[in-house]
Amino acid sequence: MVVGDVTTGTDVLVIGAGPAGYVAAIRAGQLDLDVTLVEKEAYGGTCLNHGCIPSKALITATDVAHDARNAEQMGIHADPAIDLAGMVSWKDDVVDQLTGGVEKLCKANGVNLMEGTATFADENTVRISHDGEGQGSETLEFEHAIVATGSRPIEIPNFSYGDEPILNSRQALSLDSVPDSLVVVGAGYIGMELASVFAKLGTDVTVVEMLDEILPGYDNDLKRPVKQHAKDLGIEFEFGYTAAEWHEREDGDGVRVIAEPAAAVAADGGAAAEETEEADSLDLDAEKVLVAVGRQPVSDTLDLAEAGVETNDKGFIETDSRARTNVDHIFAVGDVAGEPMLAHKGSMEGEVAAEVIAGEPSAIDYQAMPAVVFTAPEIATVGMSETDAEDTGFDTVIGKFPFRASGRALTTGESDGFVKIVAEEDEGYVLGASIVGPEASELVGELSLAIELGATLEDVASTIHAHPTLSESVMEAAENALGHAIHTLNR
Ligand SMILES: Cc1cc2nc3c(=O)[nH]c(=O)nc-3n(C[C@H](O)[C@H](O)[C@H](O)COP(=O)(O)OP(=O)(O)OC[C@H]3O[C@@H](n4cnc5c(N)ncnc54)[C@H](O)[C@@H]3O)c2cc1C
Numbered sequence: 017m018v019v020g021d022v023t024t025g026t027d028v029l030v031i032g033a034g035p036a037g038y039v040a041a042i043r044a045g046q047l048d049l050d051v052t053l054v055e056k057e058a059y060g061g062t063c064l065n066h067g068c069i070p071s072k073a074l075i076t077a078t079d080v081a082h083d084a085r086n087a088e089q090m091g092i093h094a095d096p097a098i099d100l101a102g103m104v105s106w107k108d109d110v111v112d113q114l115t116g117g118v119e120k121l122c123k124a125n126g127v128n129l130m131e132g133t134a135t136f137a138d139e140n141t142v143r144i145s146h147d148g149e150g151q152g153s154e155t156l157e158f159e160h161a162i163v164a165t166g167s168r169p170i171e172i173p174n175f176s177y178g179d180e181p182i183l184n185s186r187q188a189l190s191l192d193s194v195p196d197s198l199v200v201v202g203a204g205y206i207g208m209e210l211a212s213v214f215a216k217l218g219t220d221v222t223v224v225e226m227l228d229e230i231l232p233g234y235d236n237d238l239k240r241p242v243k244q245h246a247k248d249l250g251i252e253f254e255f256g257y258t259a260a261e262w263h264e265r266e267d268g269d270g271v272r273v274i275a276e277p278a279a280a281v282a283a284d285g286g287a288a289a290e291e292t293e294e295a296d297s298l299d300l301d302a303e304k305v306l307v308a309v310g311r312q313p314v315s316d317t318l319d320l321a322e323a324g325v326e327t328n329d330k331g332f333i334e335t336d337s338r339a340r341t342n343v344d345h346i347f348a349v350g351d352v353a354g355e356p357m358l359a360h361k362g363s364m365e366g367e368v369a370a371e372v373i374a375g376e377p378s379a380i381d382y383q384a385m386p387a388v389v390f391t392a393p394e395i396a397t398v399g400m401s402e403t404d405a406e407d408t409g410f411d412t413v414i415g416k417f418p419f420r421a422s423g424r425a426l427t428t429g430e431s432d433g434f435v436k437i438v439a440e441e442d443e444g445y446v447l448g449a450s451i452v453g454p455e456a457s458e459l460v461g462e463l464s465l466a467i468e469l470g471a472t473l474e475d476v477a478s479t480i481h482a483h484p485t486l487s488e489s490v491m492e493a494a495e496n497a498l499g500h501a502i503h504t505l506n507r
Contacts, residue, residue: 034061036350415497
């Protein structure tokens, strides 16, 4: 169909159908607003198509193989064969179910769906261009707009994602064969999650990280079991190095990555390990290179200036607590509106933006927002760390429970890690929590709820938890903070 220069109108225009945009559109539809959602590529955005969902599907699948292979202590001896095509096809089925579901939900909530790329023409008009010969463009006028265009992987000098051996996370999640060897540049959460996936598939993985630790921003006691597990999987680390360049190997067998000693910046802001400052460059041979050094907002392709919307020096659109940009009737949500770039953060912002447009008194509150790293073991945090709480002026009390004392953790064969709760000393209000260990991603939900409800240590400790479950560890950590844990020694 050739689309001419038609002009149509909508009350609420949402640009981008990722977890921030489609949630905003559905919420706007529920609130009886006339809403149009424009997407240039695929419903569900990065999260459903190239991020959270495909990566978690592959983590689960490779865990099944890895766990089966390592279950001798449970009396199981297995050597599962991996059919990568089958695994990827299962992952694609999961993605298709979810993206199809998003489309159906949008339609069922009265959202008008448009395919195309939106750019601002002025502060009440966008142009929607349609790909393909003769597809043309159309003009759409709006009363309110919600920008939810997400983010893209950052490229580093000399490593172009257009070059065949160089991969970003999206390309790494769709490989049709398992590389024999892989250099992963960046030990943030995406680099660490995918390094584990490939190591479990049998790839020799080397992680190059410019800082002196994995997972910057997370406390050392949380990272320790993750790093140990990664080493047990055979993953090698080169800390204090940056990937500088690469070239094809002369024997045609893959590539050689040259890594140079990084400028002396440590993960904690101090000096990097001294020995790396003077170190020689490294030559690392690999079949593929995965670059996972972070993501940048997609704000530069929208002609935002035509609408008067400003970005900061990192390209993020700054917003207030109601998701409003500097232009009153234009909102920004999700990755494009700033860190942390997490799907649930974007969805919450999307709901708030829709509700504010509908005249409701909604505002964004990040206090009980969890963050999860799906490594083995998983890391999950919510609210304040001990240091945050002390810096904010709270007198704190800490409760901790190690999974090795949990009957359920032992029966799953995964007993590394702990639950740690940070509470305010006087009344015992729960301020934050961190968990490293089995199902941390699920357990953190209980502590998010505790913070959201203003629960105290006493509330958590006196809630009866089913036995034997991992969630008992949350109760025990609260009891430990109160000085009367049963299954661990009290501090
Ligand atoms: C490998 C990987 C794993 C991840 N794992 C997790 C995880 O476990 N948990 C978690 O919370 N987060 C995870 N994330 C991050 C998560 O994917 C993002 O935070 C989330 O997708 C952001 O949602 P969004 O709606 O802001 O943007 P996106 O999901 O990026 O969606 C933006 C959409 O806007 C569209 N778009 C852009 N420009 C235009 C335009 N001009 N016109 C029309 N459409 C446009 C894009 O095509 C895209 O569909 C992961 C990311 C990656 C890469």
